[in-house]
Amino acid sequence: MAFDYVVVGGGTAGCVLASRLSQDPDVQVLLLEAGGATRPAAMADPMRWTFLVGTEVDWAYETVPQPGAGGAICSWPRGKVLGGSSSINAVMHTRGHRDSYDAWADAGATGWDYPTMLPFLKRIERAVDAPDSRYRGMNGPMIVAQGEVAHPLWEGAVEAAVEVGHPGATDLNNGLEEGVGWSEYNVVDGVRQSAADAYLVPGLERPNLAVVTGAQARRLLLDGGRCSGVEYTKDGELRTASAERQVVLAAGAIGSPQLLLLSGIGPAAQLREAGVDVAADLAGVGEGLHDHPMTTVGYRTTRPVRAAAFVRKPHVRLRSDPADPIDLHLIFSDSPAPSTGTPGAGDGYAMRVALMTPFSRGSVRLNPADPEGAPLIDPNYLAEERDVERMVVGVRRAREVGEAKAFSPWRDRELLPGPDVRDAAACREYVRRSVTTYFHPVGTCRIGVDDGAVVDPELRVRGVEGLRVADASVMPMIVSANTNATTLAIAERAAVLMTGNP
Ligand SMILES: Cc1cc2nc3c(=O)[nH]c(=O)nc-3n(C[C@H](O)[C@H](O)[C@H](O)COP(=O)(O)OP(=O)(O)OC[C@H]3O[C@@H](n4cnc5c(N)ncnc54)[C@H](O)[C@@H]3O)c2cc1C
Structure with a gap:
């Protein structure tokens, strides 16, 4: 036709x-x-x-093994x-x-x-x-x-971000501001x-x-x-x-x-x-x-935080280096471990830490053994060391927020990366071990x-x-x-x- x-x-x-x-x-x-x-x-x-x-309703792709992530295969x-x-x-x-x-x-x-x-x-x-x-x-x-629904934990998250120096933005979607502001969603009457x-x-x-x-x-x-x-x-x-x-x-x-x-x-x-x-x-x-590579900084809480309704949450846009464009994003989650779920993670809050301007580049290629099947997807995560370094800064900045006084009524202890991951080498290793997709291939x-x-x-x-x-x-x-x-x-x-x- x-x-x-x-x-x-x-x-x-x-x-x-x-x-x-x-x-x-x-x-x-x-x-x-x-x-x-x-x-x-x-x-x-x-x-x-x-x-x-x-x-x-999902193509359920997987990446090829990622050398920058210890050979991990990521679900896409x-x-x-x-x-x-x-x-x-x-x-x-x-x-x-x-x-x-x-x-x-x-x-x-x-x-x-x-x-x-x-x-x-x-x-x-x-x-x-x-x-x-x-x-x-x-x-x-x-x-x-x-x-539509506010939650005291997330009101506290805004306070925590401001407490450690992030400017309070009036509208992070106007293309001009950075700092902490409320996220916006494509949700109508909860749908x-x-x-x-x-x-x-x-x-x-x-x-x-x-x-x-x-x-x-x-x-x-x-x-x-x-x-x-x-x-x-x-x-x-x-x-x-x-x-x-x-x-x-x-x-x-x-x-x-x-x-x-x-x-x-x-x-x-x-x-x-x-x-x-x-x-x-x-x-x-x-x-x-x-894609935006992403890791998690998460905390157990002393009490349940998950709401029954869809609640508003803030996010933070920041720079790993004040001289460079915005390159880091912190989004708040009521799951202390990665969003696809970690059994036994318990109650908590987390920041997903994403690198917004990765330098690493990969490819989508035909699989010569089956050209019409799923292609070979290689985001080549963290191939560039400078991507790792900036994510390590992101982990540090997320920890500042996560450990702020405004969270103390809720915080029990850090779950991820965890108390053993403190120096730069351990943080680099954590970033490589934990990196996952932010679901944004381009x-x-x-x-x-x-x-x-x-x-x-x-x-x-x-x-x-x-x-x-x-x-x-x-x-x-x-x-x-x-x-x-x-x-x-x-x-x-x-x-x-x-x-x-x-
Ligand atoms: C789990 C997940 C969470 C995300 N969360 C967010 C978020 O919160 N906010 C945000 O801004 N972005 C988010 N994104 C990313 C965002 O949704 C995408 O960037 C955006 O939808 C891409 O749009 P697109 O039109 O390029 O591709 P898609 O929306 O993926 O559309 C491609 C379409 O083409 C169809 N198609 C593919 N091949 C063929 C073919 N050969 N013949 C016919 N049809 C075909 C597919 O079935 C699909 O319907 C998320 C993505 C995922 C997967």
């Missing part, structure tokens, strides 16, 4: 694209999503996101359902500091600086608690709010709001929008140097969809490069090794993978103008007509924030670039 636009992947970005492109009743839009439309009950409850990991969940990872994520709505976007432009992503991105970051959101509409959107589809809920569902009745779930794209159809459509499987049957105008990949930081590689667009040597005919030798496809189809770039600053795949990528994979460098909001904004901007309608 012929469409004007075929969008591959109905995740965070794909839902925005399908919605915005189909606003024009004269164009026919097809959205292909490998996962299903039905959602387990736990998906609605923002407190139960960890219960979704490893279920049928990714949403496989309408809404994609926004349907299984931890619902934090966090925008990057302006430095993040300005750094994109400086690296060759012309036109992706903060002033250009700000209208798109505003367009996505209805920020009900935000103080200043110059920086925050008030009319967008995603409702953004601080948790998760995914990109599918906010963008896709309201447009599902449109006669010019077709959404096919259980439809896994297998390869792109290339006609000379032009992408003319997509081959996909549905109910075990191979089907094709053609695109008169364009195909846009929104299959995420793993799915988009894998589909390009399976279609012969990527590094020629890797394609040949996997038995794929080379259509366009594009060195950067799948390269440049990075960079595998990065925007740029150099030979390693995959898409140009208008998101067009270099060397192929009629094909764009618009999802988390295009970020040249990861932002100093959780990645969902920025991915929504990338897709909003992509829709404008594609249609020419502001």
Whole structure:
């Protein structure tokens, strides 16, 4: 069947694209999503996101062994359902500091600086608690709010952070501030709001929008140097969809490069090794993978802290070196050990300590033994020693907060890293032993103008007509924030670039 636009992947970005492109009743839009439309009950409850990991709505990827993490294999969940990872994520709505976007432009992503991105970051959101509409959107589809219920432990956490010198921010999402502030969430009346809920569902009745779930794209159809459509499987049957105008990949930081590689667009040597005919030798496809590496500083408490309701919590943005941009993030948790659960950890509070500007880079490559199966995912965590050093600073700064007087009514003792981990060498070893994902892979189809770039600053795949990528994979460098909001904004901007309608 012929469409004007075929969008591959109905995740965070794909839902925005399908919605915005189909606003024009004269164009026919097809959205292909490998996962299903039905959602387990736990998906609605923002407190139960960890219960979704490893279920049928998760691709349940794993990394290759990580030398920087003592050879560990990390679990890498990714949403496989309408809404994609926004349907299984931890619902934090966090925008990057302006430095993040300005750094994109400086690296060759012309036109992706903060002033250009700000209208798109505003367009996505209805920020009900935000103080200043110059920086925050008030009319967008995603409702953004601080948790409705306060908890004395987290009021104490704000005090603790201020006590040890972090400035109290009025709005950590305005792109300008640092220090401690309240997190914002995509939660409405206690229920998760995914990109599918906010963008896709309201447009599902449109006669010019077709959404096919259980439809896994297998390869792109290339006609000379032009992408003319997509081959996909549905109910075990191979089907094709053609695109008169364009195909846009929104299959995420793993799915988009894998589909390009399976279609012969990527590094020629890797394609040949996997038995794929080379259509366009594009060195950067799948390269440049990075994520925020994360560790935990956790404390047992003298009494239970876990609330029955979804409570608001603060987070802290800071710099490991005052001369450098923001590079560390502390998010508070009511589980003293890693969020995927450590049996017997007991009651407590923790800070997840994440490095927001890692220098280490890895890759997503086809598995030559099974190119259509799960790709070889290598975030190459902590390959750069300077990443370890900054995480050690993060552990120290988290300990300052965790040991502050404001926490003393609650604190029993430090659980992680633990009393034996004190000097720099022990902290480095702890960081390597405990590093895990913050669930934010990016960079595998990065925007740029150099030979390693995959898409140009208008998101067009270099060397192929009629094909764009618009999802988390295009970020040249990861932002100093959780990645969902920025991915929504990338897709909003992509829709404008594609249609020419502001
Ligand atoms: C467990 C978890 C917790 C997270 N917590 C947060 C958080 O609290 N805040 C935050 O900001 N970010 C968070 N993130 C990250 C955030 O959700 C992602 O950055 C964002 O969703 C990425 O959007 P995307 O459109 O690039 O990819 P996705 O949303 O992953 O969408 C990709 C879609 O493409 C589909 N797809 C893939 N391959 C194919 C194919 N071949 N054919 C058809 N369809 C395909 C997938 O099934 C998926 O639906 C979290 C992520 C996870 C996994």
